[in-house]
Amino acid sequence: MKRKALIIYSSLSGNTETIVNAFARTFEKYDWEVTLQKITARSKYPQDKIYFDDYDIVCMGAPILAGLPYTKFSEFMGLYKPESGRFFKGDQFGSPEAAAKKRGILFTTYAGGIAGPQECIATLNVLKVYMDLQNIPTVGYFACAGREVRHTAVDGLAQALGILVDEAATYVMTYVQDPDNALFADFDEKKLQLLKEAAADERHFGHDVMVYTTVDGVEMKGSTMWHYDLMNRPNERDITNAENFIANIVEDYFFTVDGEPRKASGVYYSIS
Ligand SMILES: Cc1cc2nc3c(=O)[nH]c(=O)nc-3n(C[C@H](O)[C@H](O)[C@H](O)COP(=O)(O)O)c2cc1C
Secondary structure (H helix, E strand, O other), rough: OOEEEEEEEOOOOOOOHHHHHHHHHHHHHHOEEEEEEEOOOOOOOOOOOOOOOOOOEEEEEOOEEEOOOOOOHHHHHOOOOOOOOEOOEEOOOOHHHHHOOEEEEEEEEEOOOOOEEEEEEEEHHHHHHHHOOOOOEEEEEEEEOOOOOOHHHHHHHHHHOOEEEHHHHHHHHHHHHOOHHHOOOOOHHHHHHHHHHHHHHHHOOOOEEEEEOOOOOOOEEEEEOOEEEEEOOHHHHHHHHHHHHHHHHHHHHHHOOOOOOOOOOOOEEEEE
16 A cells, blocks of 8 residues: 655745645655645635545645744644644544644745744644644654745735735735736726736845955855845755655655564654
């Protein structure tokens, strides 16, 4: 019987999805069956139900928006609702016995500003709470930098409409891909105009390109942010990191004599 991985995630501008695809490809190389569940602003809990029972590994990931995981992902995880967190058949949360056999992986993509990897730790910790609520032991954390797009416009729209940055990001990123999306059905003309202007404004933090010469005389071009090459992330190395990260976990946890996953006492980190 094939091993099964579930990857439940959000991605507004595609960076996190690039990592999801690298994860999925790697699982498939080991002949695992992969299920992708993308959580968008239109996903509804509990209507779009998904159960964790059927999977050996559950991966959960979301980009950072304004310091924490994208709120639509958090909402879907059901943590603010009266019927919260029913991701196992029949149980409110994963029964410790059923969940203990599974292994959890958490991931994010983030810009890092001038603080760097420190920026992603809080988000990974919040995602860990969602995994803990299902009683699934987390054995891996992955994060890499992700190009920031339309940040300035999103912040401006949030301010103009008096809404959360996350919500403004949902509107702007959705509008860019699909201006006729039902999400905008009840927008009046003024709101639509503001949205249209925001979608046309591609400025973002970290766009300022700095040119400098190193002591070795090499001319460097990059962003002024922690990740000098932020505008090209995730890059090939991030993708290779993601592939190796999953390969390590699959081989080390599941290549066992009796087929049972190894004890969840070892945790793998790949953060860049
Ligand atoms: C409106 C907005 C707010 C953001 N806030 C943060 C933040 O607080 N910290 C951070 O490290 N990155 C932040 N980012 C950067 C994103 O986390 C990063 O670009 C991520 O890779 C986006 O993932 P996605 O393409 O899957 O949506 C922000 C990006 C946008 C557009």
